Amino acid sequence: MAVLNEEQEMLRDMAREWATNESPVTEFRKVRGAGEPRAYSADAYATMAQMGWAGIIVPEAHGGSDFGFMSAGLVVEELGKTLTASPLVATTIAASAIVLGGSEEQKAKWLPRLASGETVATLAVDEGAQHDPSAIETSVSGGKLTGKKAFVHEAHGADLFVVAAKDGLYLVEKGDGVALTTRKLTDQRSHADIAFDGAAADRLANGGDSLLDDVLARAQVVTAAEMLGMAQAVFDTTLDYLKQRVQFNQVLATFQALQHRMADLFADLAQMRSAVEAGLQAVDSGFGVGRAAIIAKAEANRVLHVISNQGIQLHGGIGMTDEYDVGFYLKRARVLEASWGSSSYLKDRFAKLSGY
Amino acid sequence: MATQLEPDVHADEEAFRTEVQQFLANHFPDELKGKANALAGVDGPTDETPAQTKWREAVGERGWGTPTWPKQYGGGGLTKSEAKIVEQEFAKAGAYNPIGGMGVMMFGPTLLEYGSEAQKSEHIPPICRGEIRWCQGYSEPNAGSDLANLQTFAEDKGDHYVVNGQKTWTSGGQWADKCFAIVRTDKSDKHRGISFMLIDMDAPGVEVRPITMISGTSPFCETFFTDVKVPKANLVGEEGQGWTIGKRLLQHERTNISGGGSLARLMGQSLGEIAKKYGETDADGELTDRVLRDRIADFEIRWNSFLLTARRAVEESKAQGGVSEISSVLKKVGTKLSQERSELLIEIRGLQGLGWEGEEFTDGELEAVRGWLFGKATTIYGGSTEIQNNIIAKRVLGMLDHQ
């Protein structure tokens, strides 16, 4: 755990308490049971926004607290621990696009609404099943945006889309020319393909040529923070389980083979946490952001993959049951691993940035 | 002359920085610039060139090779931030620290904590001046990971002990002047029967036989003790306290293996750059061997997060005022990654990367091979990876003792 300031500690403790008491995994089960495509509780999200969480990266002048990404990551991590279903991550990423690329009018119009939770927003970049920002066909002419976006997170609850077109990022509101097709993924959260057909689009004209890359770096670190919470939760649950499950007349935790496996996972988790926190801090400092974000997401992918698999294995048969939570983490893990850069994509990017 | 100034009189850090710069200008021989300290390790003979001697003596006199050790015993008596300045200025000037070895890395700090006044006055100053080389007499043929099983016995003869037994894997034993050893003084108690004592390597009855390693060098020895007289003045702490003192010393050893110098050395060169020299690249300057490229990137990403983890361990320990939990993973992760890097480094070069000797190989190529082989030791000594895992599971994760 990075060394935090007082503000950050309070924020984290508040998020931890809320997630544990008000939003344990049973809440996610309720959302899943309700079967709505939006896949989150509007009441819960309203509460989260009231606590200021939707505005953590929004400037104070526009209704946020401007605490920064490290702080946002702390909250997202706690929510990841209990698999809290909400559009907080999606809205944070979309808000960062407006903060970086919006005009004063655009900021004044949207940021206060995002920070208050009144409006939900999401980023739509990829047009296929793999993350590939170099393969964008979506285009805009005469202020009308046309193209297809695939597997957009939190699409059903979103009122506002930040859409990547060939020549930059655009704001598109829900409504005419925006058609959703639900894509049910294994994590049972909101995902949809979106057909934009001449939808009114408002360009984010600031932020320069690197705007898309800068926003994607933010998407990578915030997503990695959610993954960190998930990995920590699976690790903790698994360790607790090994300490109480008895076989061969001894608790499983006393078997050296399992001790060494847990020691390896503990080391992996330490590596992941260092990488993710450094990624969040890099965004706040503005130094080496692209590279730090790649390292953060690549380590999140690697470690959560292993831990989510070992979480099932070390629980034995009970880990295979829907009644037990650990499987939910596995399913959400793979969706996040594939979002904003799979491991092979990230390694390719890292090599490119390193000049080989 | 600047060298006659007392190093503790400077009021502010910038003045001190100037002082260090001046010292370097006066004393650091140009011909040593950029060279590593050939003698700081434990695995080399003691022959010095005149320039090396001059540099060692100059630093030794100041105590700046052991910058934070107390001045009364020949250390630098510097604060941590002053020590950092010394380190920075030496690095800037391409100057190595000529004071090193096991005396600096592990024995000195342990003696400062547990030694008597007389022992500290006798043994610490020569370490600070780089005059005396120490070796570690811990392991025995039947006492490796299970170190407390050691059998070398010190019999009480009134004013001295008589030591009989065998140590092994004694690094630098053939070049060492003295040995800090843990030996048995009581056969009835596995842990409390152990004592920590200091043995002269040239005392009658001490015999060393070098062992050749897979890397071709002989940096360690078998050490035999036959009726060796050790004065009682050389017992550190109390009789029976050796296990406690000995374990404390191992903590210093571990810190040195996982942190510091070895990491810094690796950081400069990117494996990708080296691979580009040996392999083909496309029009964009990317490696055409995509599998190798992926593996290098995979390694370098994990290496980066290891460096971040090492930094985080320091920051957390500082903030908590105690050792952070994640410090426990540094040795095992750092040594594993270093080994992986060595494997990639030779693999990148194909058979050209496996040279044993000959002018057809560059120095860098030959060093990589020897380094790759020697590096296998890092997951064995200083508490093997498996022992680290036991410690993490037991102490950090609270999984019960399996034994």
Ligand SMILES: Cc1cc2nc3c(=O)[nH]c(=O)nc-3n(C[C@H](O)[C@H](O)[C@H](O)COP(=O)(O)OP(=O)(O)OC[C@H]3O[C@@H](n4cnc5c(N)ncnc54)[C@H](O)[C@@H]3O)c2cc1C
């Ligand atoms: C290059 C080098 C330099 C050295 N220098 C010195 C020196 O200067 N002075 C000195 O005293 N010693 C030195 N050593 C010795 C070193 O400390 C020992 O090699 C080390 O303690 C391991 O002991 P061992 O070799 O007897 O292996 P063993 O203890 O026999 O171990 C063999 C294997 O079994 C594993 N193992 C052992 N116990 C357990 C367990 N409880 N659970 C799971 N796995 C286990 C080990 O991890 C290892 O993989 C040196 C060793 C090397 C390689």
